[in-house]
Amino acid sequence: MNADALKKITAFRKKLHQTPEISGKEENTSALIKAFFEELGPDEIIEDLGPYGLGVVFKGKLKGPTTLIRAELDALPIPEFGRHRHKSKNPGISHTCGHDGHMAIVCGVGMLLAKKRPSKGKVVLVFQPSEETGMGSEQVIQSDNFKKIQPDFAFALHNLPGYPKNEIVLKKGAFTAASRGMTINLKGKTSHAAHPEDGLSPAEAMCKLIIGLEKLTETIPEFTLVTVIHAQLGEISFGTTPGLAQVMATLRTFDNEIMKLLTCHAEKLAALISEEHGLEFDISYCEEFEAVINDPVSWELVNDAAKEMKFKTKHIRTPFRWSEDFGKFSSQTNTLLFGLGAGKNQPQLHEGHYDFPDDILTTGISIFYRIIEKLNQ
Template sequence: MLDNPTIQKLTEFRKTLHRFPELSGEETETAKRVQDFFSGLNPDKTITGLGGTGLAFVFQGKDSGPTTLFRCELDGLPIKEENSISHLSTIPNTSHVCGHDGHMAIVSGLGTYFSANKPQRGRIVLLFQPAEETGEGAEAVIKDPKFAEIQPDFAFALHNLPGYPLHQILIKQGPFAAASVGMSIHLKGRNSHSAHPEAGNSPAEAMAKTIVALEKLPQGIEKFSLVTVIHAELGSIAFGTTPGTAVVRATLRAFENETRELLVSYAEQLATQIADEYGLGVSFDYVESFAATHNNPEAWQIGLDAAKKLNLDIRHVEKPFRWSEDFGLFSSHTKTLLFGLGSGLDHPQLHEPNFDFPDELIKTGVGMFAEIAKTLHD
């Protein structure tokens, strides 16, 4: 599909991206590097500032046909890298330890391929999406008026997955990755002198009860759901003061959007009931909302056939993954497929400080996407 000099060029590009990661919504320089890479590839159209820092490249076929979008992510993570590699991150406490640099290299390789092999019919759209890690990027792209210009009939994406054999394709029809949301529960009591706690109303006991009750909440829901308390804070470090406020933060997950919303509703009812019991005020706010990723049967079949044609090792996933990916929002707007690409049985896990994307996967990822495109556009 691509010759060795091209693969080497993509590998070097990946390492450059790895050295200069940027956080969600701040990927200005990363976008510039991508645009510079594509400047010699002559796409038929370039869209910049898509959903913030995002950008898309369009390759137009001669005949009418479907529009197919291939998506990757621009952003890095607020994690200090701990690696002994020559292309170590140069940005303090920021790194590409999720592999988005590798995903960008794959889609850039796809651009190289389409530069020399224009689709026969329809359009190919290569989307470099911002802010995947916070769950805000897909929504920003879809809401951007410029997205109407490239509204796809199909959308495909991949994610490297440590813990599975190198180059293995992990694929599943229907639910593939969970919906999730970050929930903060604010409890409001009344401060007093710590010598006279009875004069105030500390939320300490209510906070403790809320933590225990939240993680037991899924027991009352028939379908898979999960609550993980990730942080709690009571008052401030002031030994002369009885606390008057508390915050409990938790991540709520489910395999369907509807189940996640039911879980949120139950959590609010539970927290309100406990707050009322202790005469406390309560309020809620939410961050990092991810829709469930749902693989369309037609898109799934196209992806499966591509893996078979390439003689790749295929694993049919039985249960959805518990992690979330904001590609799921595209599932509500078009026919989507998100599949996994094994990055090694013993490879460090995603978001670990010593993770580095395996460059061997670039050729495999480009091959999968190109084979999918052949089915829809040749």
């Protein structure tokens, strides 16, 4: 990109950073992206890819594959503490995961495509809502307008603090973990605190469940992790023996089938403990992410692109424990999610001081565009 184009993209990234919106509320962010591309004159802008999702289409004249490049629209409910001038103007909300940078990179790709359309097939730049809750990619895929896209390949990146700036982080197969939030409600019977024998307190069952859930990992040889993130017993009432309890936990695996097994074990444990103590129980789930599975063909494309552009690469052996809802696209087409180093000394993601480094924008733009050249030129 020339200096003027890079300056425009950098300024746009900071504008996005100042106006973050949480998952499911990205109306203004979507409008900013749409206005940005309307000036570039793409072949089509597909709206209603889930709430506020957009697809920006650049078509070639010849038959060829459809290449999807994805960025995320949403921010986090995290206060920002940095000292930069472009701090969030929305109190308690910030782009501390770097989605503003991801959007800016894909917008930069759009600027290049506007100057030189693909020769064959088409490229669709998708701006997806609600990545942080695990709902967005499913909403995009299930929307009627996704039928207009039907990608042959899908690519995305995530910035990675702790890795050298501009380093490309790659792995075949599972790249990030599957995860799901599990809520278990235990129901007994309240009584006066002076007569606990007249009630049915779930206190002991709750304690057993907290310990037992985290020990489930010992029963499965593959990587599993259960983290109890919240528990509540009764209400704050010193005259009452509690009758309700709630335990919330996050389940993680590197494999979608192992997630099913871990979930089954957790449900059986909840049922066993509840029956032992004469309690009723129910279970619900939220923030469900599938593992991102990187396709070998897509891996070769990105690995070759990085080598051709002389970017340093890091080939990791173990998937990241965090989750990314790009995994839903893995069940639809050939996908690849790769990492882009954001600097060894950067604050970590989801931390109030994190701000996407603008000096890695060009690397992200360049490698996406080289992938497009290899598939659609």
